[in-house]
Amino acid sequence: MDVIIENLPLYWEGFLRTLFLSAVSGIIALVLGTLLAAARVSPVAALRGFSTVYVEVLRNTPLTIAFFFAAIVLPRIGVRFEQFEVAAIIALSTYTAAFIAEAVRSGVNSVPVGQAEAARSIGMKFGQVLSLIILPQALRTVIPPLINILIALVKNSSVAGAFFVLELFGYGRQLANANGDAVIAVLLGTAFFYLLLTVPLGILASTVERKVAIAR
Amino acid sequence: MTTTAPGDTLVSLKAVNKHYGQLHVLKDINLQVRKGEVVVVIGPSGSGKSTLCRAINRLETIESGTISIDGKVLPEEGKELAQLRADVGMVFQSFNLFAHKTILENVTLGPIKVKGVNKATADKDAMALLERVGVGHQAPKLPAQLSGGQQQRVAIARALAMKPKVMLFDEPTSALDPEMINEVLDVMVQLAKEGMTMIVVTHEMGFARKAADRVVFMADGQIVEDATPEEFFTNPRSSRAKDFLSKLLTH
Numbered sequence: 001m002d003v004i005i006e007n008l009p010l011y012w013e014g015f016l017r018t019l020f021l022s023a024v025s026g027i028i029a030l031v032l033g034t035l036l037a038a039a040r041v042s043p044v045a046a047l048r049g050f051s052t053v054y055v056e057v058l059r060n061t062p063l064t065i066a067f068f069f070a071a072i073v074l075p076r077i078g079v080r081f082e083q084f085e086v087a088a089i090i091a092l093s094t095y096t097a098a099f100i101a102e103a104v105r106s107g108v109n110s111v112p113v114g115q116a117e118a119a120r121s122i123g124m125k126f127g128q129v130l131s132l133i134i135l136p137q138a139l140r141t142v143i144p145p146l147i148n149i150l151i152a153l154v155k156n157s158s159v160a161g162a163f164f165v166l167e168l169f170g171y172g173r174q175l176a177n178a179n180g181d182a183v184i185a186v187l188l189g190t191a192f193f194y195l196l197l198t199v200p201l202g203i204l205a206s207t208v209e210r211k212v213a214i215a216r
Numbered sequence: 217m218t219t220t221a222p223g224d225t226l227v228s229l230k231a232v233n234k235h236y237g238q239l240h241v242l243k244d245i246n247l248q249v250r251k252g253e254v255v256v257v258i259g260p261s262g263s264g265k266s267t268l269c270r271a272i273n274r275l276e277t278i279e280s281g282t283i284s285i286d287g288k289v290l291p292e293e294g295k296e297l298a299q300l301r302a303d304v305g306m307v308f309q310s311f312n313l314f315a316h317k318t319i320l321e322n323v324t325l326g327p328i329k330v331k332g333v334n335k336a337t338a339d340k341d342a343m344a345l346l347e348r349v350g351v352g353h354q355a356p357k358l359p360a361q362l363s364g365g366q367q368q369r370v371a372i373a374r375a376l377a378m379k380p381k382v383m384l385f386d387e388p389t390s391a392l393d394p395e396m397i398n399e400v401l402d403v404m405v406q407l408a409k410e411g412m413t414m415i416v417v418t419h420e421m422g423f424a425r426k427a428a429d430r431v432v433f434m435a436d437g438q439i440v441e442d443a444t445p446e447e448f449f450t451n452p453r454s455s456r457a458k459d460f461l462s463k464l465l466t467h
């Protein structure tokens with residue numbers, strides 16, 4: 001236990017980096033995922049096709065491949081960044097966006113078709129139907145699955161530790177290497193700080209779910 | 217607002233055809249509705265009457281023929297179609313009130329977002345409409361808190377808020393409990409008396425007798441009869457219509 005207490009500042013630093021990585025990637029993924037879901041239900045066939053291919057490819061390949069692409073392939077084709085952290089954010093948000101797109105799409109499908117017909121029949125354009133009528137209802141039903149995806153994102157951000165980004169898992173690995181006699185304690189400490197992020201998210205999910213439920 | 221004078225053709229369907237797979241659901245439909253006219257469309261289930269109603273504001277696409285409203289042919293999907301739909305009120309069998317919006321917002325959303333009316337004016341107009349259909353005191357509630365009959369009256373107010381040239385009713389009372397049917401029909405009869413152009417798909421023969429200028433009888437995707445209610449109910453010409461009416465009267 002001493003090893004955890006002695007290294008609390010390091011854990012805290014890692015915790016904040018993980019929080020930062022997850023928050024930034026999460027926000028980008030939410031925006032990108034919602035746009036992808038909108039493309040998926042749009043009347044434009046090219047947008048639907050792009051969205052489908054994107055989601056299927058990203059969702060069905062391992063996260064590490066997204067990381068290799070962002071950290072190694074992107075710089076080779078001329079996209080350079082100062083820190084590996086940027087690559088980590090690109091990998092995490094593009095990967096997570098695919099899952100968010102699927103969740104939002106299922107939410108869109110859960111909104112009765114009559115809602116869109118009524119909106120169209122009072123003269124709303126596609127964008128208005130989607131943003132004023134469909135998405136506000138869809139997002140309420142997908143908040144629990146969305147938060148599950150964000151919990152997965154927090155955990156997935158640990159892959160960044162393997163790509164020279166010092167976040168919670170990265171620091172945890174450093175500490176484990178430095179304290180060979182207390183590896184179990186170090187790892188338990190790391191796990192504890194992950195739980196500090198993910199458990200409140202889970203509680204938030206159930207609270208929000210109860211609050212925003214719409215009666216039909 | 218409109219250049220059409222009473223008596224001019226407002227809605228015109230010419231040689232309209234549609235299939236659902238093998239099923240020929242609209243067969244060469246020709247129908248003219250004049251301004252101020254109330255046309256009731258009746259017929260057995262599956263005769264294509266709902267499809268006809270939905271085709272008029274292009275919720276259903278057609279394969280051939282033309283549909284025009286106030287002289288304008290229905291455009292393809294896009295901005296122009298949205299503009300045209302704003303002039304065509306639609307009331308659905310299942311109400312389709314926006315579930316996440318209050319009753320008042322349901323009525324003001326179209327005027328504010330589609331027509332750019334300011335909120336204060338839209339609120340005032342919406343309250344007047346809600347009072348007119350008898351649900352003014354329900355304004356702050358959500359749709360799910362209202363009875364079916366109340367929801368349908370709100371749906372009528374929502375359509376009227378756009379100041380439409382014509383109102384389409386697609387079986388507006390078919391999803392209602394019997395005791396609520398009349399409160400909706402009363403609003404519709406009132407609307408008809410005020411001179412609104414209406415196309416009403418319904419099974420309510422009482423409404424057809426009371427408010428219709430014309431009864432259009434459909435069977436198997438075709439318009440079989442087009443007559444005044446008096447003519448149609450007392451002296452139907454086709455055997456399909458006679459058969460249909462005799463089934464209604466035996467109960």
